[in-house]
Amino acid sequence: MFENLSDRLERSFQLLKGQGKITEINVAETLKDIRRALLDADVNFKIAKTFTDDVKEKALGQNVLTSVKPGQLMVKIVKDELAELMGGTSADIDLTGSPSIILMAGLQGSGKTTFSGKLANLLKRKKGRHPLLVAGDVYRPAAIDQLKVLGEQIGVPVYTEEGNMDPVKIAQSAIKEAKRQGHDVVIIDTAGRLAVDEQMMKEISAIKKAVNPNEILFVVDSMTGQDAVNTAKEFNDRLDFNGVVLTKLDGDTRGGAALSIRSVVTKPIKFVGTGEKLDAIDVFHPTRMADRILGMGDIVSLVEKAQEQYDEEEARRLQKKLAKNTFNFNDFLKQINQIKKMGDLKDVVSMIPGMGKAVKNMDLDDDAFKHIEAIIYSMTPAEREDPALINGSRRKRIATGSGTNIQEVNRLLKQFAETRKMMKMVSQGKNIQRMMGGMKQPGRRR
Template identity: 45%
Template structure:
């Protein structure tokens, strides 16, 4: 989402990164370019004005670090101000001392509110909670059905009474049912509208009064740009939410909403929803997001994603096999599937420091992994365990037919796999990194 902004900001900062000294003219030039980059990204004008003023004041002020050059200091200031703009630090959930904890979701139709309810349920279950969802959107029958479908998909119970009863009554009875069933985390999905209107706001007030939630989270679709900021302002006036969930952070939006809503509303972004998978949902970390925008990567999030998918003992075992050049296609398939579970490949690579800039203009197609996976799964278990069998051309042709590939594509995969094995064996013997057996550019 922040690709264009990231490129513009890094271009603006390139002129000062290596500077041993920093003149007032340089500061004016870089802050002018930062201002243009933020405005092009659809950031609220008032927010941009304050941001640029803070950067200029700090860059020309008395801030001095012996460890950093003046140019590096400017980059540090921009990074810190970006993080502050998005809330400074992560704002995590607080839980009721006497369960259940009740969280009410609010938002317009189409912003991903019902899906966010399911993602939040899955998220808190990983924290050891027992989630329970309540369908209070009596405005759209399809919303009740959607929540029930999500509940079945993630194995979380959903309390629903259709669309006839008053939503505040459904909320009250749903919370009681959760408490009686021993569930300690209740998520209330409320009704939305196409636009903010008084009827919806009055309904939210009634549901809030009946449910007495510990937290009200506003779900915002960042793809809608400044409209999302206007929606947040309207809900703040009526619903008094205490945090936000930003959806579609993996989309093509310019990023202005994510950089504006905290300053405009005074409320923190608590969660970020990226991708369509129910597991692609996490706390929002402003400092990490700032690092990603400036091409500094996000190693902590990458490590956390890996830890969720990787068994440490198994990883050590696989690492030893890799360095010995004994990795099989079976091992390779397992590792590929683990990477796919961690999220889109472009997002993962963008978290590695320095790679974000290197990958600009490079199209990373996640379907490549799917094609490789299709070829490997078309091999027999014996072939996956013993790649030498794949020297037989009839086997190659059979794998190609089974995976919808050409024999040349299968042979290319086998060749690259063998080259990787050879390279890792040489490294394992302490010979260092050999020359790559193929050209990279």
């Protein structure tokens, strides 16, 4: 996500490296490179020009402190302007009313149906809501079946009417059903086309008029770049929607849609889809996204993802085990599963400040844990409980059973011992820096 743009912007800032102060000449050179980077990311030309003009005005108007280098100041200004370009602050959805009604709009293939399931899952898990999904795409039978499958996976009912080809009546009946069954949110999936056409616009406008939704969310595939922005404008002119949802932001996207769409339609980006799993949905935070584009990580989102998997009772149990130095491989497996639940591993690691560039070319996914899990699962219950039991012959058996070799088993056992030692010292509040200095670094000799 935004990898090419991040690299280009980093190179642009290098132009100010070694400069003693900001001048009109070095700012102009840097901004010329930034404008090219934005255009390569498929940002609209006028928006890219306005952006760099605003950055120039702010940069030349700054009284630079002696402790702040020109390059650092430019990064700060660009970050603030990027956040502002994407909306400045996050925007909530309107969940007032009983039930609150959310209408999905967008082209076919944009990810409306999948996102409807993700949003229902999010509202159920995090907001304690009781949503009802409505299959309003009567032209594509697969859409109805897909929504039913999604609903079953997340435990949310799906309202359908076999044989009824009138999406307006389906939506109206679904709302009546929601009131009868006590559902407090109704999410209506609608039909899309491969391109904007009059029939589709009339149909969704009729649904809007009939149900008076709290929210109309325009779902757009971020990988379509500037075309996504143009489509959003056409929909907004007809529907006056409340917010934008960017899907497939985990793909090989240049980022132009995320950076341009707010300026064109003057509506906030409310959510982003970051993967195929039903929990791969995030509230869009412009400031955090700006941080990530500039390689600064996103520690706030990382902490929030960790808190979602946090179990107080499990944490207390783990604390006691750490203090007694009885942390074992069963506990280690639980920690691995918690990390995997946080989402795409590469995306999670890139949220750590300074790590985005380090993991750029690494193949990080859930498979990264497979060889570790294979080794642990090849241990007996007693060995997992007490790693000290694992002698030479047991290591050979574990290596054979896991399809690895003795060196890999030895490496895991050594890393586990060092991790347990470090975690015990953390739990006891000891000097971590001193302890780290005495530890052997992986792959190095003392």
